[in-house]
Amino acid sequence: MxxxxxxxxxxxxxxxxxxxxxxxxxxxxxxxxxxxxxxxxxxxxxxxxxxxxxxxxxxxxxxxxxxxxxxxxxxxxxxxxxxxxxxxxxxxxxxxxxxxxxxxxxxxxxxxxxxxxxxxxxxxxxxxxxxxxxxxxxxxxxxxxxxxxxxxxxxxxxxxxxxxxxxxxxxxxxxxxxxxxxxxxxxxxxxxxxxxxxxxxxxxxxxxxxxxxxxxxxxxxNRSLRRVRIQFRHDVDPTPLTQVPGVALLKRDNGRAVTLQVEGEMDALLKAVAAYPVVDFETERPSLEEIFLTYYADERNSHKMEE
Amino acid sequence: MLTLFKHTVARSKGAILGWGLSLGLLSLWLVSFYDTLAAQREMLEKAFSAWPKEIWAFFGGTADFFSPEAFINMELYSYMPLVLGIFAVLAGSSLLAGDEEKGFMDLLLGHPIGRTGVFFGRFFGFVVVLLGILTLMWLGTMIGMQWSTYMDLGWGQMWLPNLALLAQLLLFGGLALFLSMVLPSQRLAASVAGGLVAASFLINGMAELSTDVAKVAKYLPMKYYQGGLAAKGMNWEWFAWLMGAAAVFVLLAWWRFVKRDIRVGGEGGWKVPALRFWRRRPARAE
Incomplete structure (x- = not known):
């Protein structure tokens, strides 16, 4: 027992x-x-x-x-x-x-x-x-x-x-x-x-x-998504940041601010960001609902693949 | 079970004292009237003979109104099934369903005690609460009788009307308990059982006046309630039938409680599937 x-x-x-x-x-x-x-x-x-x-x-x-x-x-x-x-x-x-x-x-x-x-x-x-x-x-x-x-x-x-x-x-x-x-x-x-x-x-x-x-x-x-908002000192091209594995561009407010979505660990993104002059760096933990949505997105994709 | 029994009695202390002392004082006060009544019996008999028979019947009156047993029946015990019946219905319906709806039942049953233990711990507590109220009422009557010249009933003899009343109350309480186990909410169970008690009281009161009503009344528990007249001689067969019917309701309630889901705390009740028929269906969007 x-x-x-x-x-x-x-x-x-x-x-x-x-x-x-x-x-x-x-x-x-x-x-x-x-x-x-x-x-x-x-x-x-x-x-x-x-x-x-x-x-x-x-x-x-x-x-x-x-x-x-x-x-x-x-x-x-x-x-x-x-x-x-x-x-x-x-x-x-x-x-x-x-x-x-x-x-x-x-x-x-x-x-x-x-x-x-x-x-x-x-x-x-x-x-x-x-x-x-x-x-x-x-x-x-x-x-x-x-x-x-x-x-x-x-x-x-x-x-x-x-x-x-x-x-x-x-x-x-x-x-x-x-x-x-x-x-x-x-x-x-x-x-x-x-x-x-x-x-x-x-x-x-x-x-x-x-x-x-x-x-x-x-x-x-590690599976969950985070939202990261970065404010730079001057205009920056965010392309190198979006090429980091697991990172996607959500929004570019102006040349000096971007909002990214990060899946997995933050380490690679932090190293990429270190090359730029950063004024502010905010991360937002996903809500439980958002984590659910990632699971459901996976579920939907797997259903589509089965079809 | 013993712990829950003690808890049930302890949490009903206010009800025992409130109802018991009130009814005890009422009994004492009514008994103190009897001497005045008995002293003027001849004059009052003439006056009362003018009362319509409907009034006499409704208040449980008998031709022998001036005997101590008939007096105590008409003045006190004839309407006690209605007064204490409402208490029994409210207490019986909330005995378990009240704990469920508040959410206390989840906490109780989260402890190593079976549902049967919870059920009978609460039920026997309820019986003791009723006995407590009836005992205080009985003591009030007996104390009043100590100063009375004309009313001289024995302590044991005067307990019999209370026993007849207890059977009636257990039946009403058992019915309410059973209904609280099958109906969606404690409030609905109390309303239905309370309605049945009131209807039984009214129909029985009218049974003396109409043979048609009497035919219905013989199926109602009030017909087999002796009240104060039990002091003259208890009809044990009626008592046994009433207690038997109460036991049936209690056992059905126990069976249902053991089998069914415990309600979620704070829920207040379940939906009544039968009543869904009456709800208007929302218009379907085109």
């Missing part, structure tokens, strides 16, 4: 009426890795996670979580998983501490309470305050703590940093890295590329219920 992937999903399908939410998901998450699950809103990230935890039942395909079929034995799966729902809702009548005690009771008192206090301190959360008085960000912190407090083998977190301020986002990402260092597998969904890039080793990209890519983060970045 220990050799099996932490999560193995094959041919997973799920429809809501006529809407096909998942259209044959194939995904494997290895033990001990941090896996980022990327996709825009409505792509099927939450549906996949909820299927894996038996909150909803798939129409087809198979799922194994830590080697167990979650439909056959959901309690065994959830005893070893820490889960943060995407739409987190807590009991407003309880304090943060009482909420965590209640959830710990459901876990059979498996939490390490010293660790809970440490997490609360690191996340700057006052556990004595009633949930109803907490901001959205502080509620998320309670959610993160409840997922981590029993030191689970597998963390399944649906948008764990959504609603947190940048400092706390960093702290949560550090906690995920620490959990991995302590032997846990981390599977988290996000639609923010930068945070996935910061901690994940591999990513899966989902769009419209289908996995369009599973790759190492570096591979993904």
């Amino acid at each position: 220990a050799n099996q992937p932490a999560i193995a999903i094959h041919g997973l399908t799920k429809s809501y009426g006529k809407v096909r939410a998942l259209r044959g998901i194939d995904l494997e998450v290895q033990r001990g890795e941090i896996f980022g699950f990327l996709g825009p809103n409505g792509a099927g990230k939450t549906t996949t996670i909820r299927c894996a935890l038996d909150l909803i039942r798939p129409d087809g395909g198979s799922i194994r979580v830590l080697g167990i079929d979650p439909q056959a034995d959901p309690v065994a799966v959830k005893a070893r998983v820490g889960y943060l729902p995407g739409e987190l809702q807590l009991d407003d009548n309880l304090t943060g501490e009482a909420q965590l005690h209640f959830l710990n009771e459901l876990r059979g008192r498996k939490a390490d309470w010293n660790y809970v206090r440490e997490l609360a301190e690191r996340l700057d959360l006052d556990l004595k305050r009633p949930i109803r008085n907490l901001s959205k960000g502080n509620k998320i912190k309670v959610g993160v703590i409840q997922a981590l407090m029993h030191r689970p083998e597998l963390l399944m977190l649906d948008e764990p940093t959504f609603g947190l301020d940048p400092l706390m986002q960093q702290e949560v990402l550090r906690l995920l890295v620490e959990a991995k260092r302590n032997g846990a597998t981390v599977f988290f969904s996000s639609h923010i590329l930068s945070e996935v890039q910061a901690v994940a080793e591999r990513v899966g990209i989902i769009r419209r219920g289908k996995i369009v890519e599973v790759a190492g983060v570096q591979t993904l970045i």
Whole structure:
């Protein structure tokens, strides 16, 4: 069992009426890795996670979580998983501490309470305050703590940093890295590329219920397009720059400014640009949507070639 | 299951105290009237004989209005299925569907507890909440009775109307719970169940006046509700039927909850496929 992937999903399908939410998901998450699950809103990230935890039942395909079929034995799966729902809702009548005690009771008192206090301190959360008085960000912190407090083998977190301020986002990402260092597998969904890039080793990209890519983060970045805007001191002929492999001219504002599209690493372009007097050099990371579009462009081209 | 049971009761403390104390005080106040009524029985009997029989029937009146059991039935227990029935419907319909629609169910079921455990933890909590309210109401009646000269019913005897009411409330709550598992939203389930409770109450009230209505009423649960008259002698067969019907609804709701998808938090409900028929199709672009 220990050799099996932490999560193995094959041919997973799920429809809501006529809407096909998942259209044959194939995904494997290895033990001990941090896996980022990327996709825009409505792509099927939450549906996949909820299927894996038996909150909803798939129409087809198979799922194994830590080697167990979650439909056959959901309690065994959830005893070893820490889960943060995407739409987190807590009991407003309880304090943060009482909420965590209640959830710990459901876990059979498996939490390490010293660790809970440490997490609360690191996340700057006052556990004595009633949930109803907490901001959205502080509620998320309670959610993160409840997922981590029993030191689970597998963390399944649906948008764990959504609603947190940048400092706390960093702290949560550090906690995920620490959990991995302590032997846990981390599977988290996000639609923010930068945070996935910061901690994940591999990513899966989902769009419209289908996995369009599973790759190492570096591979993904190398494949992605960037937009580069260069302002020169005087008029420049951009032809040598456009001859650099992976570079295409998007726009020439006047003789002194060009906008280029760069695919892959920047090294060759930087060396080419070094020959000119540069006033300003701006790069723009592509949005997740743009990365998707490159995949879809590839997909369309391959369809055309097949035809 | 025990943790969820305790959580259900704890989060309903306000409801138990609010409903229970209000109804307990109302019972105490009504019982305190009985001595005045009993002392002037002869005069009042003459006055009441002028009431139209429709009024008597609607308020659950009997010819034996001046006995303690009939008095307590007419003044208190005759309309309790409607008053507490609405509470049972709201609480029953939101018992699980409320947690689902808020998104709390995802968090609960993300923990190592089965759906059956969640269901019965919540349901038994609901039963205890109802028992808590009825106990406070019963205590109010009994405390009031301590100062009464004419009303002298035993503690156990006076619990029987509450037991009859409990069966009725469990049936309404079970129905609402079941509807919340099959209908698209908690609000719709509460509306349908609440409508059925109100209709059952009204039809039963009119059954004394029309044989046609009585034919319908015999299929409704209110027909088998004894109210305060249970203190004279409980009809255990009726009680068993009501409890049995409640159990059927609860088991159907459990079966549905175990089988179906948990709603997405914040969704508020599902679409009703049957109602799509009524929606106007958008004009097709040429």
